[in-house]
Amino acid sequence: MNILLLTKLLLMERIREPGWYFSAIIYPLVIVTSIYLQSPSGLSVLALTGFVSFVAFINGVSGTGTYLLGRREAGFLNAFVTNSIAQIRYVTAQLISGFIFGVVLTIIYCLILSMLYKIEFQQLIIWIIRSTIMIGIASMLGCALNLLPYKFEIVLGVLNLLFIIFILLTLAEAGRFNHIQYIYGINYFNPVALGMRYIESGKISLLYYLAPLSVISIVVTIRYFSIKTYWNT
Amino acid sequence: MSKICSVNNLGFSYSGITVLENANMTFESGKTYGLLGPNGSGKTTFLELLFNRLDPQAGNVKWRVANIDRFYLKQNITVPNAVTMGEFIEMIFRVNQGNYSEERFMKYLPDAWEEKYKSVRNKRPFNASIGENRFVSVISSLHLDSQFLALDEPTVAMDVSTRNCFWKEIEKRKTLGRSTLITSHYLEEMDGNIDHLVTLKNRELNYFENMGLFKEKYSFGSNNINNAFSNYFL
Numbered sequence: 001m002n003i004l005l006l007t008k009l010l011l012m013e014r015i016r017e018p019g020w021y022f023s024a025i026i027y028p029l030v031i032v033t034s035i036y037l038q039s040p041s042g043l044s045v046l047a048l049t050g051f052v053s054f055v056a057f058i059n060g061v062s063g064t065g066t067y068l069l070g071r072r073e074a075g076f077l078n079a080f081v082t083n084s085i086a087q088i089r090y091v092t093a094q095l096i097s098g099f100i101f102g103v104v105l106t107i108i109y110c111l112i113l114s115m116l117y118k119i120e121f122q123q124l125i126i127w128i129i130r131s132t133i134m135i136g137i138a139s140m141l142g143c144a145l146n147l148l149p150y151k152f153e154i155v156l157g158v159l160n161l162l163f164i165i166f167i168l169l170t171l172a173e174a175g176r177f178n179h180i181q182y183i184y185g186i187n188y189f190n191p192v193a194l195g196m197r198y199i200e201s202g203k204i205s206l207l208y209y210l211a212p213l214s215v216i217s218i219v220v221t222i223r224y225f226s227i228k229t230y231w232n233t
Numbered sequence: 234m235s236k237i238c239s240v241n242n243l244g245f246s247y248s249g250i251t252v253l254e255n256a257n258m259t260f261e262s263g264k265t266y267g268l269l270g271p272n273g274s275g276k277t278t279f280l281e282l283l284f285n286r287l288d289p290q291a292g293n294v295k296w297r298v299a300n301i302d303r304f305y306l307k308q309n310i311t312v313p314n315a316v317t318m319g320e321f322i323e324m325i326f327r328v329n330q331g332n333y334s335e336e337r338f339m340k341y342l343p344d345a346w347e348e349k350y351k352s353v354r355n356k357r358p359f360n361a362s363i364g365e366n367r368f369v370s371v372i373s374s375l376h377l378d379s380q381f382l383a384l385d386e387p388t389v390a391m392d393v394s395t396r397n398c399f400w401k402e403i404e405k406r407k408t409l410g411r412s413t414l415i416t417s418h419y420l421e422e423m424d425g426n427i428d429h430l431v432t433l434k435n436r437e438l439n440y441f442e443n444m445g446l447f448k449e450k451y452s453f454g455s456n457n458i459n460n461a462f463s464n465y466f467l
Contacts (some may be wrong), residue, residue: 002331002333005333009327010324012316074311079306080324083300084300090328
């Protein structure tokens, strides 16, 4: 019960902070609009699932990892989350709040896409369920950002660059470059592309290495939780 | 009284500057300790070493209480802007104690602080004064009820009545067998409120049985704590 009430506090904190508009609304909308304008005939179903995977991944990572990193750099963790039990409580609540936030946003995006592209209800439910699994994986993977010994701005800069590379490679696979074999190969290391393939086809085997990695990420984060700040180094 | 922490031959330096050398100290339960030193003498560094936020180059700190039963309130605290002061306190309790009830929190709050708490609980940090921000951090730290609590300049920016109530709360902790280590530059308020005095001078940690002895030895007859401080650290 305590964890759930702490989760509620962290969710309220997140909703009140305007920073989430960028990862949750502006970023995905700008990308999907620019891609759409490049292909006026419309986006393929695979590209749509790529977009859903992107929304799930970016919000999963942002909802947990960037918060655990940002709060560390603000000195909050160093001041108030210092013993191991407190750290487990805080990481767990942050993980759940990031997950819930990501799921709600992904459902909203799926509903918008279903209206724009006339996706069947059954298909929509399948997308939402698979996206939820992707958000869980992304949230757990994101926690490990807390361990990076770098300033918030550096990590956020690299992360945004990676998000752009991930979505471009994903849409390349879904669009006109789908015949180029090496893009398909590179995308085995691209979580957004793997998410796209999983959401579209349901092939669970695609998550074989992402799922264990996410579990390792959460275990390592809790074990080596970092409260040291780097903004002043 | 039982020993709850011992500092053994502690040494720390950074960028070629030695901050602390061969420091030894024992903290006991049910005592209030004052830590004195001029600006830059290494008081905060000592607290960071005590609470394992920094790694010493020599010596060690041995605790006899679990790490969940000791708490250190830093000098500069950033209260997240997106939560109210009341939510911030709830967050601190839920993270550190695993439960929270505002009713219970209010019950343990001294009467003098009840109205003050009510007036700040719905404020966001950017709408509150520095003193109110400090007040909220201090009352949450005090009511976490840790066996050992270290407060780095807790009364900075607090008004007189809040400070008076603060010292009464420290006294209450003592009667419950809790220990507190406080740094402050308001020497008059430490005088009479602390049991033992620890000073940091020329990289050395020195122990005085009480503030009276320190005053007697260094105020050169004036019996003034500020004079004693100036003479001692000159």
